[in-house]
Amino acid sequence: MLGELRRVHGRSLSRLNVVDIGCGTGSNLRAVAPLLGREQSWRLVDNDPILLEAARHAISGWADMVLEDTTSSLTVRKGVCEIQVAFVAADLAENVEAVQGMFEADLLTASALFDLVSASWLTTFCERLSCPLYTVLTYDGRMQWTPVHPLDVEVVEAFNAHQLTDKGFGPAAGWQAVSILEQQLTRKGMVVVKGDSTWHLEAGDARLHHQLLQGVAAAAGKMHQLGMPDINDWLAFRLDSTSGSIGHLDLFAAGQSS
């Protein structure tokens, strides 16, 4: 990603204009901004105003110094970077282009968003995309644990079926989202690079792992492919898992069309 951005914007990567869609509490900005140039301008987009407010607090706490904090934006210093952040409440399900100028950014980012959107939303998104895209942590349908349990495969199948249900954008692309993006962006002439960002959860990650297992069990239960006693037995066993891996993919696309 950085190599391509440097080719277009120069080594210093300064004054980049980045839009992060489905920003949640701003984790993507906190991960990516330190890799970019000294002056950055970000727009964080979400349809949940509570998360946008949480993002403002999280970024203020993460920064070395808050330089300016107004209703419409926040400017912080982190290391050598001065980062201006605008918070945009918009419903991307209503309109792919809910955010004005989103596709004219220097970089469009999204973390853990694209498995929620529909295949038709992705098609329109890919048609409109005219800038580099960096998306991380899209679930890809693979989950495994140690030790194994006889219902692991069926629980993952039920969870993956739930992934395809409507999350506000129509039937979701779920674990197929990255292949859809890859196919459509390659077809339009962009250069696409994919990376495996599987979560490897070990004993020290028990808190996150337990929350995740409870979410998997709840979503799998909603599909009625397994009875609740089976799901509960599986969950009780799984909460003692020593380790697990949850498949995620990252994707960067740029090139001719950007």
Ligand SMILES: C[S@@+](CC[C@H](N)C(=O)[O-])C[C@H]1O[C@@H](n2cnc3c(N)ncnc32)[C@H](O)[C@@H]1O
């Ligand atoms: C799984 S969370 C990921 C949050 C964040 N990017 C992260 O990785 O921590 C998905 C995010 O998409 C947002 N979202 C869901 N539907 C949306 C919509 N229709 N318009 C805008 N944002 C939406 C949610 O509010 C949530 O913050």
